[in-house]
Amino acid sequence: MTQLTTIIPDKLRLFIGDDVPQNYYEDTYVKHIKPVYAVALPVTHEEVQALVQFAIEEDLKILARGAGTGVAGAQVPIEGNELIIDLNQMNRILELDEETLTLSVEPGALVGDIHNYVESKGYFYPPDPASKHSTIGGNVATNAGGLRAVKYGTTRDYIREMTVVLPSGEEMTLGSKNIKSSSGYDMKDLFIGSEGTLGITTEIKLKLIPLPKASVSILLAFDTVQEATDATLAILTSGADPSGVELFERQALRYAEQNLGYPLKSQVGDAYLLMTLDGNDQSDLTVRAGLIEKIAKETALESHVLTKEEALKNWALRDNILLGLTVFTEFELLDEVVPINKFAELIEATKQMQEKHGLNVLNFGHAGDGNVHTLLMKDDLSEDEWTNRRAALLKDLYQKVADLGGLPSAEHGIGIVKKEYMESMTADVNLKYMRAIKQVFDPDNRLNPGKVF
Numbered sequence: 001m002t003q004l005t006t007i008i009p010d011k012l013r014l015f016i017g018d019d020v021p022q023n024y025y026e027d028t029y030v031k032h033i034k035p036v037y038a039v040a041l042p043v044t045h046e047e048v049q050a051l052v053q054f055a056i057e058e059d060l061k062i063l064a065r066g067a068g069t070g071v072a073g074a075q076v077p078i079e080g081n082e083l084i085i086d087l088n089q090m091n092r093i094l095e096l097d098e099e100t101l102t103l104s105v106e107p108g109a110l111v112g113d114i115h116n117y118v119e120s121k122g123y124f125y126p127p128d129p130a131s132k133h134s135t136i137g138g139n140v141a142t143n144a145g146g147l148r149a150v151k152y153g154t155t156r157d158y159i160r161e162m163t164v165v166l167p168s169g170e171e172m173t174l175g176s177k178n179i180k181s182s183s184g185y186d187m188k189d190l191f192i193g194s195e196g197t198l199g200i201t202t203e204i205k206l207k208l209i210p211l212p213k214a215s216v217s218i219l220l221a222f223d224t225v226q227e228a229t230d231a232t233l234a235i236l237t238s239g240a241d242p243s244g245v246e247l248f249e250r251q252a253l254r255y256a257e258q259n260l261g262y263p264l265k266s267q268v269g270d271a272y273l274l275m276t277l278d279g280n281d282q283s284d285l286t287v288r289a290g291l292i293e294k295i296a297k298e299t300a301l302e303s304h305v306l307t308k309e310e311a312l313k314n315w316a317l318r319d320n321i322l323l324g325l326t327v328f329t330e331f332e333l334l335d336e337v338v339p340i341n342k343f344a345e346l347i348e349a350t351k352q353m354q355e356k357h358g359l360n361v362l363n364f365g366h367a368g369d370g371n372v373h374t375l376l377m378k379d380d381l382s383e384d385e386w387t388n389r390r391a392a393l394l395k396d397l398y399q400k401v402a403d404l405g406g407l408p409s410a411e412h413g414i415g416i417v418k419k420e421y422m423e424s425m426t427a428d429v430n431l432k433y434m435r436a437i438k439q440v441f442d443p444d445n446r447l448n449p450g451k452v453f
C-alpha cells in the first residue's frame with residue numbers, strides 16, 4: 001500500500017495526525033473543528049492525483065484548501081479524519097500569452113500577486129476581492145466577486161480554462177483558450193463556484209484585458225444610509241459607468257480606521273459611497289465624474305474627488321472593513337444579493353428588523369451590484385439573547401431577500417454557515433439536480449462532504 005510519505009517525501013509539506021499545525025483548526029466562523037487525518041501540500045498535478053488515489057484506497061474524505069480566507073466554513077473539516085490538500089505551494093504564475101490575452105497560473109497564486117504581475121505588463125485582471133491574500137483557486141471555487149463586479153463581472157467571467165483532479169483521481173481540462181464555444185455542455189461553469197465539492201483545481205488560464213489608462217475615485221458622504229442607497233441607483237442609471245460602487249455605514253468603517261490608524265477623507269454623515277471610474281480617455285472620465293457630482297449636489301453632504309494617494313488610502317480602509325470588525329468586535333457576516341432596483345428596500349428592511357428584534361444591524365457592501373454584507377452585531381447581548389434574536393432576525397431577513405427575488409450568497413458561498421437558507425430559498429427540483437450532479441462526479445461523497453447542500 002502507498003504511504004503518504006512516499007507521495008510527499010518532504011517533511012515540510014506533510015503533517016500527519018498530531019503534527020498538523022494549529023492554524024488548520026482555527027476559523028473565525030466555525031468553532032470546534034474536528035481532528036484531521038493529515039495535511040499535505042502538493043507542488044505538482046501528479047502529487048494531487050496521487051493524494052486523491054491514496055484517499056480512495058484509505059477511504060478518507062478530502063478537503064481542498066487555498067489561503068483559508070473563506071467566510072462560509074467551506075474550507076473547514078467537519079467530518080473528522082479528512083485529508084486536507086492545501087494548494088498554497090502550487091503558486092506559480094506559469095505563462096503570459098499576449099497573443100490570446102491569457103495568463104496560466106497555479107491555483108495557490110494569490111489574487112493580489114496576479115494583479116501586480118499583469119498590471120506591470122499593461123494588462124488587467126478585474127476581479128478584485130477585498131481579500132488580496134486569497135488564492136485564485138479559492139476565488140474560482142467561490143466565484144469570488146469583489147469591488148469591480150458592477151462593470152467587469154465576477155471571477156467566472158475571467159476563466160478561460162481550468163484543469164481539475166476529480167474525486168476518481170482522473171484529471172480533466174474544462175473550457176479552452178477559445179473565446180466562443182457551442183460544443184457540448186459547459187462543465188467549466190459548473191465547477192466554478194462549486195466550493196471544492198466536484199474537483200480540485202490544479203491549473204487555471206485567466207482571461208486578461210488591457211489595463212485602463214486612467215481612473216478617478218470619488219467619495220460621497222450622506223446623512224443617512226437611505227440617502228446613500230437612493231443615490232446608488234441614480235449613479236448606476238446616470239451613464240457614469242463606475243467600475244465599483246461601495247457603500248458603508250460609518251459605524252462599520254470605524255473599526256478599519258482604528259485598525260489602520262488614520263481617518264476616512266470625510267468625517268460627516270452616517271453613510272458613504274466610494275466609487276471608481278476608469279477608462280482610456282481623460283476627457284470622457286471628466287464628463288462622467290461630472291454626472292456623479294451633479295447627483296452629489298442634490299443629495300450628499302460632501303463630495304470628494306480623491307487624489308491618487310487619497311484614493312489608495314481610502315480604498316485600503318474599505319478593504320479593511322472586515323478585518324477591522326474581526327479584530328475589535330463579534331458579529332455575523334451575511335452576503336445577500338438582490339436585483340439592484342431592490343437594494344434600497346433591502347437596506348431599509350434591515351433597519352426595521354434592527355428595531356423589531358433588538359439587535360444592532362450594520363451594512364456595507366457592493367452597492368453597485370446589489371450585494372450587501374449585512375452585519376449582525378453581538379455588542380453586549382448575552383449568549384442566549386444573541387442566539388435567539390439572531391435566529392429570529394435571520395429568518396425574517398432571508399424571507400425578505402427571497403421576496404425581493406434575491407439569493408442567500410452573492411460571492412462568499414454557502415459552505416456550512418448558509419446551508420439552511422440555501423435549502424429554504426432553492427426550489428426542490430433545483431436541489432434535486434444539484435445533488436444528482438454531485439453524485440455523478442463524486443459517488444462516494446469524498447470531496448468536501450457536507451458543504452453547500
Ligand SMILES: Cc1cc2nc3c(=O)[nH]c(=O)nc-3n(C[C@H](O)[C@H](O)[C@H](O)COP(=O)(O)OP(=O)(O)OC[C@H]3O[C@@H](n4cnc5c(N)ncnc54)[C@H](O)[C@@H]3O)c2cc1C
Nearest residue numbers: 066067068069070074130131135137138141145195196201
Ligand atoms: C478580509 C476578507 C475580505 C474578503 N473580501 C471578499 C470580497 O470582497 N469578495 C469575495 O468574493 N470574497 C471575499 N472574502 C472571502 C474569501 O476571501 C473568498 O471566498 C476567497 O475566494 C477564498 O479564497 P481562499 O484561497 O482563501 O480559499 P479557502 O478559504 O481556502 O477555500 C474556500 C473554498 O474554496 C475551495 N478551494 C480552495 N482552493 C481550491 C482548489 N484549488 N480547488 C478546489 N477547491 C478549492 C475550498 O474547498 C473551499 O470550499 C473576504 C474574506 C476576508 C477574510
